[in-house]
Amino acid sequence: MSADAALPWSTEPFGPALRAALAARRMSFRELESRCLVPVGNLHDHASGKRAAPGDDLLARIAAGLGVEPDYFREWRERRLVEALRAHPAVELALSRRRVRGTLAGGGETTAV
16 A cells, blocks of 8 residues: 555554554564654554553644554544544533433444434
8 A cells, every 4th residue: 555545544543553554564563653654662662552642742643654544543543533522512411321221323333313
């Protein structure tokens, strides 16, 4: 896959998503290090789970080094969703009620809200 080809958004946690993007790009941790200026040890620690998923600034640098949008990573999207829910309390309340009633889709299903 070429470096400019879009990767589908990952549903995996950060570590497996990072490894999948590296494999798709045929890129090593060392090459990513040189592209995003994040030490290879830190990249390995995030990928292995020794460190939590990186914060937004670091995650954006890693995404740029991989040639993907930050939205590729599930953690980035989850943070944007939390921001959106905080900005729209009525939506948060409606979704929370659906979750409590058991009418919010789960397990990979998609349902219009």
